Amino acid sequence: MLSVLIWFPILAAALVAILPRKIPANRVRLGALTLSGLVFLWNIFLLLKFDITQPGMQLQEYLPWNETLGLSYKLGVDGLSILMLLLNTLLSWIAIYSSSQQTERPRLFYSLILLVNGGTAGAFLAENLLLFFLFYELELIPFYLLISIWGGEKRAYAGIKFLLYTAVSGILILATFLGTVWLTGSSSFNYDTISTQTLSATLQIILLVGIIVGFGIKIPLVPFHTWLPDAYVEASAPIAILLGGVLAKLGTYGLLRFGMGLFPQVWSILAPTLAIWGAASAIYGTVTAIAQKDIKRMVAYSSVGHMGYILVASAASTALSLVGAVAQMVSHGIILAILFHLVGVVETKVGTRELDKLNGLMSPVRGLPLISALLVLGGMASAGIPGMTGFIAEFIIFQGSFSVFPLPTLLCVVATGLTAVYFVILLNRTCFGRLDNDLAYYPRVLWSEKIPAIILAVLIIFLGVQPTWLVRWSESTTTTMVAAIPPVEKVETRYIASLHQ
Amino acid sequence: MDFANFASQLNAVTILPEGIVMITLLGVLIVDLIVGRTSSRWIGYLAIAGLFAALGALYFLWDSTNPMSFIGAFNGDDLSIMFRGIIVLSAVVTILMSIRYIEQSGTALGEFIAILLTATLGGMFLSGASELVFIFISLETLSISSYLLTGYTKRDPRSNEAALKYLLIGASSTAVFLYGVSLLYGLSGGRTELSAIANAISIAGMSQSLGLVIALVFVIAGIGFKISAAPFHQWTPDVYEGAPTPVIAFLSVGSKAAGFALAIRLLTTAFPLVTEEWKFVFTALAVLSMVLGNVVALAQTSMKRMLAYSSIAQAGFVMIGLIAGTDAGYSSMVFYLLVYLFMNLCGFTCVILFSLRTGTDQISEYSGLYQKDPLLTLGLSISLLSLGGIPPLAGFFGKIYLFWAGWQAGQYWLVLLGLVTTVVSIYYYIRVVKMMVVKEQHEMSDAVKNYPEVSWNLPGYRPLQVGLVVTLIATSIAGILSNPLFTLVNNSIAHTQILQPTAVVSTQVSAINNQQP
DSSP, rough: OHHHHHHHHHHHHHHHHTTOOOOOOHHHHHHHHHHHHHHHHHHHHHHHHOTTOOSSSEEEEEEETTTTEEEEEOOOTTTTTHHHHHHHHHHHEEEEESSTTTTHHHHHHHHHHHHHHHHHHHHBBOOHHHHHHHHHHHHHHHHHHHHHHHHHHHHHHHHHHHHHHHHHHHHHHHHHHHHHHHHHOOSSGGGGGGGGGOHHHHHHHHOOOOOOOOHHHHTGGGGTTTHHHHHHHHHHHHHHHEEEEEEIIHHHHIIIIIHHHHEEEEEEEHHHHHHHHHHHHHHHHHHHHHHHSSSHHOOOOOOHHHHHHHHHHHOOOOHHHHOOOOOOHHHHHHHHHHHHHHHHHHHHHHHHOOOOOOOOOOOOOOOHHHHHHHHHHHHHHHHOOOSSSSHHHHHHHHHHHHHTTHHHHHHHHHHHHHHHHHHHHHHHTSSSSSOOOTEEEEEEOOOOHHHHHHHHHHHHHHHHHTTTHHTTTHHHHHHHHHHTTOOOOOOHHHHHHHOOO | OOOOHHHHHHOOGGGGGHHHHHHHHHHHHHHHHHHHHGGTTTTTHHHHHHHHHHHHHHHHTTTTTTOOEEETEEEEOOEEEEEEHHHHHHHHHHHHHHHHHHEEEEEEEHHHHHHHHHHHHHHHHHHHHOOOHOOOOHHHHHHHHHHHHHTTSSSSSHHHHHHHHHHHHHHHHHHHHHHHHHHHHHHHTTTBBBHHHHHHHTTTTTTTTTHHHHHHHHHHHHHHTTTTTTTTTTHHHHHHHOOOOHHHHHIHHHHHHHHHHHHHHHHHHOOGGGHHHHHHHHHHHHHHHHHHHHHHHOOOOOOHHHHHHHHHHHHHHHHHHHHHOOOHHHHHHHHHHHHHHHHHHHHHHHHHHHHHHOOOBBBBTTTHHHHHHHHHHHHHHHEEETTTOOTTTTHHHHHHHHHHHHHTTTOOOHHHHHHHHHHHHHHHHHHHHIIISSGGGGOOOOOOHHHOOOOSOOHHHHHHHHHHHHHHHHHHHHHTTTHHHHHHHHHHHHGGGSHHHHHHHHHHHHHHHHHHO
């Protein structure tokens, strides 16, 4: 059942790659779209089979693979991963949909996207550390090619930078995995056979730091984020959607699954540092976004900020904050996808991304009114305006983590405020104002370009007014995860209490 | 000694594979002598048939109950069979590659194959040699054939220069090796069998003497030359650049495998008393090789030189398994050499194809190749990515196993260094992939603009295509379907007497018992 999610896209990728050369690009795109749509439907079917009351792994699959290495083909899905899988298949479909009809070298392009889709599904499903790592590294080369063949002007630089950062992240993760498995004396890399109880606290902390830094590069956390603006900005819109929507989730998912899941005892020791780190990341991301002159860069830095909230929520590790973290991963994925798609449309129609040149796109006749309206909606969702999914996720996070880390939570609230600031700047400079009479002869926006954004907008509003559909999947899993963690030292709470006395 | 006893000690069936190779060699020479140049159409296939027969004989000898033959001079245990198999396979692919290449250079194919088969023979004997003189003879057979092959295209000044350099460095390292061997002979009081040497030295109470350490270092210098470990690597880039490409394909796989076979056998049987010392020396060599090989490869502009430095680095990775010194360590070495065979030969086949069609080896000339020759692009990309350790290719599993074995043996820093240098290596491997795949139509190099129509029907191209496709498939799926290969290499190590800890302990115990009056 679950294997279909991995192998169907990979086989589809092979199929697309060997299509005859004379088939035009739009036909290849249509084929890839159909195949990817089938995967999405299968994912919906799995969602219906998913039992939300059960906290453990479901629909497990197991095949022995390589006994010597302790590598087995073990898959499973739980509340932490089910929504990530859905996000992955949905955004892959949207990425293919939002790609241009005349993509150059279409067979390679769509087969790489399908390959990435299968690999990411594998990483979310893997219950074996080495299997996870295999799928994690599988993203490396396809994304490198996707950035450096179909990217912007500085794509070669951005591609290599992405490649090296991700490779280093992989190395750190592999080293910690090897260390964890060997030091605990586990016979295999299977997730459920590893128990870190026997290790000394110092060793556990060293391993956990390896995991945090390894996944922190991918998330990305602040000092390790410098690949992100280049890669997001230089990548074409569909690739940026996949990079920000799916690949970044692999980092946060890995942090929760392998950091918190494998090292529950020391998690609370590092939690205060992580919370402050996350808050600093959030503030940094938003402040830097304010200073940008390029709308794609703004959106890229907004991603740094939003991932900071997830870190704060994971550090707090209350039942509520973890539900919020999962919800934020999903809503950030959707919101980033809509923003990148719209920015891509604006760039192709208007021909620029500069804040100083864009103006008056809201104009109903000669501007891009629907695109601007959706951009306003996306910006509001990102800034945490109630009624949309971003607000729900952020509010659950703040609610869940305030009792543990009041100060970082307050900083995050400030960051949300600042997010509103730069999105208002962005919307003000692009959508409002007057059109330049001499230059404003923009091509028409086709319906096929509007549809992905409309689907995402509907999703954003639906999950915003009916948030149960966002949170019900992960509740039982996160509750069990939290139960394994000793209560976090409430340093700041005590500090505040002492102030009162 | 009666005849039956003598024959059983001789146990000549053990060298049946080598016998077959030798007959093939003679056959090739004689056919070439009688028929002349026209035989070059089919003489390559004759040699390949002989090599496959040798492989069949190796299969027949697997797990033989009585591996010792020739009164202790040759050990046909499973370890040697694995290494002989690797060497034979690398010779098969080398012949597939060389049919067109040698023909195009205007030299004779029969002699080339004869020398190559001699080198194969030397490497095969080296894999199982367990007597000092025999080790030296097979090592020199391999070396002298390698010098001859290096300078085979004698109209090319670079080939001449490479042969001379290789001969000078090789001869001096052989001399150093021979000096070490003669010291061993003296220290052990006149023993030449490897197992007897360790015994005799420990009985004589010289287990920590200076002489033994000097002998060890000299022997390692000889081995380090063969496996091109830094700082004995200096010949590698020049020879790889100058020699005919099929020859360096063989040198990078077959000759290296023979060197590692020698290292395992010699160090574990003759030097069990100074294990700490040789592990220390090899740690230094591994660190130097990984760092130097990977860092210097970054700056290369010629494909062959880049592959030379990458092969130095790969030798550094393989040494992690040797240093680990456990069963898993040796298995991971053999496994890595096996997958290295596929990926490196696949890479070299593509390099040969490209240079046959364009006449150049510069990395920058590869730009835009994907449009003209997709199969070549795919083959070279897959093999280079596999060398860089990208999943799910064979090299990824090979590296994981090496690192896993190293980590298990507590070599944390070495494994971490290996991981870091792997990242460095990804950069220079991906550079070539970038040239071929990423570059646009207008960035195409001159060589690719004038690329000839891809045709496999020209004489000698079909075997190249077969070699490319087979090694490409092996590189792609040997990782995913690695379980049978893992079982094979693990069995080969587990069934090898000399690598079992009990064997070493019992020799030492018996030595101590003998010491007591």
